[in-house]
Structure formats: C-alpha cells, structure tokens
Amino acid sequence: MITKGSIVVGMDFSACSASALAQALRMGAWTRSPVHALHVIDTLALTELEVAYSPLMLEVHQQLKDEARSAWGRVSRDVPGAAQATFEVITHNPLTGLVQACKDRNAGLLCLGIHGDRAHRGVGTLAGKCARSAPTDVLLVEEGKSAKFRTIVACIDFSETSRRALERAMQIAAQDGAQVHALHVYRAPWSGLHVRPAAMKDDPGAQARYREILRENLEKFCRPTDPAVTWTNPRFELLEHRSHGAGIAEYVRASGAELCVLGTRGKTNLRDVMLGSTAERVVREAPCSTLVVRPVE
Known part of the structure; x- marks a missing residue:
C-alpha cells in the first residue's frame, strides 16, 4: 500500500x-x-x-x-x-x-x-x-507533473529502508503502468586504496566478477514479496560512482525518469547513517519528483 x-x-x-x-x-x-x-x-x-x-x-x-x-x-x-x-x-x-x-x-x-x-x-x-x-x-x-509516472528509479543500498523504497516504487508502477529501474550506485572497494591486492591489479576479470556478484545480490534483494506487483519486473542497473548521491542524480537525469524513490539513512557510510546525506543530495540535485521513504521505527 x-x-x-x-x-x-x-x-x-x-x-x-x-x-x-x-x-x-x-x-x-x-x-x-x-x-x-x-x-x-x-x-x-x-x-x-x-x-x-x-x-x-x-x-x-x-x-x-x-x-x-x-x-x-x-x-x-x-x-x-x-x-x-x-x-x-x-x-x-x-x-x-x-x-x-x-x-x-x-x-x-x-x-x-x-x-x-x-x-x-x-x-x-x-x-x-x-x-x-x-x-x-x-x-x-515537480511543477507540471500531475499525471502518471512512466519511469521510476528506485535506489537500492541493500538496507531495509531501500526495500521499502522499492516496494513504494513498484506499488506506484502497478497503478501507473510504469517501468521501474532498480538502481544500485556503488564505490568499488579498491577505488579508495593507495595500494591494491595483487588479484585486483590490472585484472578486469576480477572487477567484472565483483560486478556480477553485485548484480546477483541486487536481483535477489529486489524479488517482490507483494503478489500484486510481481508483474512490474524491475530493470536492474549498477553504476560505479565516487558519490552515491551524485551518481543517483546523474542516472536519473540520463534515464529521463519522472520519479526517484529512495530511503533515508541507509547502509552507505557513517555520514549518511547520521545525516542522510545521500538522500539530501538526491533531493537537492535530482531533476524530477522525489519520494523520500522513512525507515520503519
């Protein structure tokens, strides 16, 4: 609901x-x-x-x-x-x-x-x-956006709040006949290291395997539990970016989405947990309507 x-x-x-x-x-x-x-x-x-x-x-x-x-x-x-x-x-x-x-x-x-x-x-x-x-x-x-949404981006960080965000996105999609993009923006674990494990050095295969694991986790996480929305079949998207909030905003802009749905205070980093900075940045920068979903207390 x-x-x-x-x-x-x-x-x-x-x-x-x-x-x-x-x-x-x-x-x-x-x-x-x-x-x-x-x-x-x-x-x-x-x-x-x-x-x-x-x-x-x-x-x-x-x-x-x-x-x-x-x-x-x-x-x-x-x-x-x-x-x-x-x-x-x-x-x-x-x-x-x-x-x-x-x-x-x-x-x-x-x-x-x-x-x-x-x-x-x-x-x-x-x-x-x-x-x-x-x-x-x-x-x-957004001004002038009073009709049905056609493309909806649901932001996934594997937290329970992002699961609620996905559910909200799929519920709206079920009513509007919209396409849902389940988006996970990530910073590669090796990107912040001054030195890298030998297995990661110049090994695109290792990096591809990491993305495959992420995609498997994303698809598993996004399996709908509400039978009323199983037909919506979200499209799974991975985006590597230095900033979660900026990456989401860029994807929303590129996809032409009319609605971005995201949770607050998810599993990203300590600052996000304390302040919800990813959600704040998306709200500030996303070029579309935004639904901010609260965690269950």
Whole structure:
C-alpha cells in the first residue's frame, strides 16, 4: 500500500504546489485515503507585520486568512478532484506546522511542491527541511507533473529502508503502468586504496566478477514479496560512482525518469547513517519528483 492513513499537502498556491495536490489526490484515490490541504501563515512574518501595522493587526491577520482561502479556491478549481480534499489555514512556523499536521492526522504521506514561486531551480528551503524532518514519507513534486509516472528509479543500498523504497516504487508502477529501474550506485572497494591486492591489479576479470556478484545480490534483494506487483519486473542497473548521491542524480537525469524513490539513512557510510546525506543530495540535485521513504521505527 502506497500510504497508510491520510495524506497532507502543503499549499503555498504556486503552480508547483498545485501539482503536489494533484498527485496527492491521485494517490489518495488508490487507497481511499483522505487528503488534507494546509496553508501555514508564517508566525515570524506575522510578527514583523505586527510591528508595522500594530493597530490593525487583527484585521491584517484575518485578511491573510481570507486571501489564503481565496487562493485555495483559485488553485483548487483547476485540479480534478480537489473538492474531495479538506483545506485549513493555520498560523505557525511552516515546518513545525506541517510536521504537527502529519502527526495529528496520522498521515502516511506528506506532499509538497519541490519549490515555490521564489525558487525555480532545485529544491526549495521548506521542501528540503520537510524531507529531512517530517515523520512520514515525503513526496516532492515537480511543477507540471500531475499525471502518471512512466519511469521510476528506485535506489537500492541493500538496507531495509531501500526495500521499502522499492516496494513504494513498484506499488506506484502497478497503478501507473510504469517501468521501474532498480538502481544500485556503488564505490568499488579498491577505488579508495593507495595500494591494491595483487588479484585486483590490472585484472578486469576480477572487477567484472565483483560486478556480477553485485548484480546477483541486487536481483535477489529486489524479488517482490507483494503478489500484486510481481508483474512490474524491475530493470536492474549498477553504476560505479565516487558519490552515491551524485551518481543517483546523474542516472536519473540520463534515464529521463519522472520519479526517484529512495530511503533515508541507509547502509552507505557513517555520514549518511547520521545525516542522510545521500538522500539530501538526491533531493537537492535530482531533476524530477522525489519520494523520500522513512525507515520503519
């Protein structure tokens, strides 16, 4: 199941957030999950307005809420099925407000535009923070990408979280009729050595055997356990690269994928385990929508 519980959508009324709403409604329909759209008025911005417009503060606050509801009406009427979603305006720190909304609504998925009106290249600040901090899976949607996904890259590092990422990718593929690329980016174990074992020196056969073992492990790891998605038959891909995150981003760009699915804090290196830097780099650099999958607690 792509999501358990409800779906929360962060709305800033940009074209990108409209695409996120459309994807949330699509995915919610698969499992009849309720969709809750939320606009957060930034408390800090409101405080600064209070300094400038102190005598009119209550009126200004109400006007902001009214304008948000009007903006919702303008955006939602162009998104099929939006009438089925609830909409709420709150005043809070944007990150904290979205995180709390996910908890309060027992959300299985948070959907956001990958950027707002102010950032048209790369991931926006709030989207990046949510990908790191939200208590649920996070889908960051490219502007204009509101329809089915056709090519999906699932990032595999042999951790249980990457198994969840593969399951999510295959579930979406089963609904959309998409092709899944199961991608393992690796740094060859001899690449960081100043000296190499004799068996590795100028022996392309040894290196080829290493890749064969990796491919066997990848195919074994990716055997689906959900009978509903066995037909998707992922395509297995290995890529040697000095950086896991940069390698994933390069592959996604070259393959023309529309969605990249990856887990956080997998088995790569100590920094990745502590900070999830591979996921952060992919979110920052991948030229497509990204689904960030949380580990099972």
